[in-house]
Amino acid sequence: MPTTHDTDHTYKILELVGSSDKSIEAAIENAVTRASKTIREMKWFEVVQTRGHIEDNKVRHYQVTLRVGFTLE
Amino acid sequence: MPTTHDTDHTYKILELVGSSDKSIEAAIENAVTRASKTIREMKWFEVVQTRGHIEDNKVRHYQVTLRVGFTLE
Amino acid sequence: MPTTHDTDHTYKILELVGSSDKSIEAAIENAVTRASKTIREMKWFEVVQTRGHIEDNKVRHYQVTLRVGFTLE
Amino acid sequence: MPTTHDTDHTYKILELVGSSDKSIEAAIENAVTRASKTIREMKWFEVVQTRGHIEDNKVRHYQVTLRVGFTLE
């Protein structure tokens, strides 16, 4: 929850859902990687919810909802 | 709250407020219809808040805040 | 969640529970109609909770808790 | 939120998701009807979340998560 030193920026917050069949961390990284195609200057994220899909009694993938902050240049 | 089978997508979540003088369902549908002018591939919504306006002691319209998820293609 | 243009008023918020055997909207309207006997100038409402009663495996009525704002004239 | 007069019962609370392509109320009723196949003596419900599915820019169905209370006889 610490605040950044970049006090002059205004941040915009975007909400994303990423998924992975490996881990919660990979789902977060997939969302960030995908978002980077259109958004520059992402600075931080916050996990809002962790969910997933079950198939044949196994976790098939994790789905993580993120709030991602990026600077308005 | 079920999760979709489309595990390869990253979703982006948008927050909208729709309104209707008829019903809560119509307010939801109005928001989705209006958003479809600029957003493709909306997949699901979640009601965040239901509010409304009162005039002459009658409900004049319903206002429903939605989180809408759509795939980043 | 939009704010009104009537910026000079102070609002008082009242909490009510209305009920109906027809729909959530009718329960809201019943609460507003009943409250209008003693309160003038109701401007908006917000749904706090939606509940109901089940009898013989059917929904017998809906009960909706509202916060209702009215101007202190 | 009112409490019942049946003070001698212990209630058990079950969480269900019902769906309907018509309305929020129909989704609630579908969940209650389906649950009545195995649960007797359902007394009340509380809406936890209202969500839905969008297809071709239209709401295809509503999904309502309910907490349902029934007496342990």
Add this chain to the structure above:
Amino acid sequence: MPTTHDTDHTYKILELVGSSDKSIEAAIENAVTRASKTIREMKWFEVVQTRGHIEDNKVRHYQVTLRVGFTLE
């Protein structure tokens, strides 16, 4: 959380803080007794918060915030 059978009433909800140096239950009862001087037909309550005051390293009194529902006759 069960709902009452009195489906025709509209309820108004009042928020009160009662206190007692004996117990949480006594603080609830004191609030109800005091409110009964001006409010008839109280039907149910819900505990919102339980707090208290400490003096000389002892709990001097409990303060319980209640939402109380009563029928609008």
Add this chain to the structure above:
Amino acid sequence: MPTTHDTDHTYKILELVGSSDKSIEAAIENAVTRASKTIREMKWFEVVQTRGHIEDNKVRHYQVTLRVGFTLE
């Protein structure tokens, strides 16, 4: 909120409402006693909500909603 030492178990959580005309603690105990007829190996509980019924300006009974955890043997 401490965690148990029994790390090998999977817990299932059940939600119950117990009632008593005496105290909050008695309502909790009544729920646990009643549930013990069908559930073995209950290990812990957590109070979700404390409510009650008022009659003739007196608290007639307390209703406590509990989450109860028990081991899946």
Add this chain to the structure above:
Amino acid sequence: MPTTHDTDHTYKILELVGSSDKSIEAAIENAVTRASKTIREMKWFEVVQTRGHIEDNKVRHYQVTLRVGFTLE
């Protein structure tokens, strides 16, 4: 969140929305001043929500929702 020393009182809590074009503090004070026309013995307040209205890309006024406690004499 500290508790008062006035342990004998029962408090009633009122919810108000005050507004000001100057500051959050002025919106709080306007609500308290307006409420003092009909309520004596207000003791404390708690900010529930801070909102506002934007016009021509400027904050036109702040709207602060307060819970205000006063003693039932």
Add this chain to the structure above:
Amino acid sequence: MPTTHDTDHTYKILELVGSSDKSIEAAIENAVTRASKTIREMKWFEVVQTRGHIEDNKVRHYQVTLRVGFTLE
């Protein structure tokens, strides 16, 4: 948070606590595996809380509380 395409089902939600000394993901999978002995057709899960036990200044195991949805066939 996406919704499934299986719109005809009613879901029941079960709450479980799984544990693992390895990772949060393993605790989730252990809960799902254990539950599969008695529940068929689990479709999705949602993480409610992540906790754990500390021994000798090390994390001894993770405990993850899940809400698991399965279809009522």
Add this chain to the structure above:
Amino acid sequence: MPTTHDTDHTYKILELVGSSDKSIEAAIENAVTRASKTIREMKWFEVVQTRGHIEDNKVRHYQVTLRVGFTLE
């Protein structure tokens, strides 16, 4: 929390973080001013969180997270 009279609009909600070394109000205004470069027709805001940065035992700046509603024309 009052609702606007402009019932025909659909609102989109944007989440922003503004900062200021002077006051909470200035942080709000900085966010609104910065956002106005790309967004027209902002109508209202709601404070989600108030945070800040401390340096040499002094508050160096305030950071306010806002939800801002604007009409989809």
Add this chain to the structure above:
Amino acid sequence: MPTTHDTDHTYKILELVGSSDKSIEAAIENAVTRASKTIREMKWFEVVQTRGHIEDNKVRHYQVTLRVGFTLE
């Protein structure tokens, strides 16, 4: 929730879990008594969570999590 008259103090808030096999109130008092060995000038508390342990189908003890405020002298 009332505020104290001691406006010049800065309070520090400590979070504690107390337990008792008798009652919720005794668990609160045990936490306060134990904390008084190292903390002076405790002024108020707030209940965050009420939990407990079940053994042989009986409540073995109550565990109450408190936030306790004390003045920084």
Add this chain to the structure above:
Amino acid sequence: MPTTHDTDHTYKILELVGSSDKSIEAAIENAVTRASKTIREMKWFEVVQTRGHIEDNKVRHYQVTLRVGFTLE
């Protein structure tokens, strides 16, 4: 909500209540100043609650509850 660049630190979070008869900002600053007598290296704060005391129908002082993060050196 942005995160700092100082990724190697572990933060400890302290909860404080500061007060001021002038403004919310001054209450925050008073808490930080007072805490600096015993805590070094405070980095950020987050407002948890804003409250206050009313006397003679005027706001006598503001009380702001803060979570303050500081590095464990």
Add this chain to the structure above:
Amino acid sequence: MPTTHDTDHTYKILELVGSSDKSIEAAIENAVTRASKTIREMKWFEVVQTRGHIEDNKVRHYQVTLRVGFTLE
């Protein structure tokens, strides 16, 4: 959420933020390890928030806020 068998202890809860560039679990373990320099007898933790820092479109580190309970000996 299970409770421990150690019913005679009073727990104190500390809030910490740990970080790691590897995983959420490693961030938790780093916080516990660092805290163990000054705190003995830590018994359990609960994840309050999971956040992180993004640099060059990659997750640079995870930051996990924990509540950690330890016995007051």
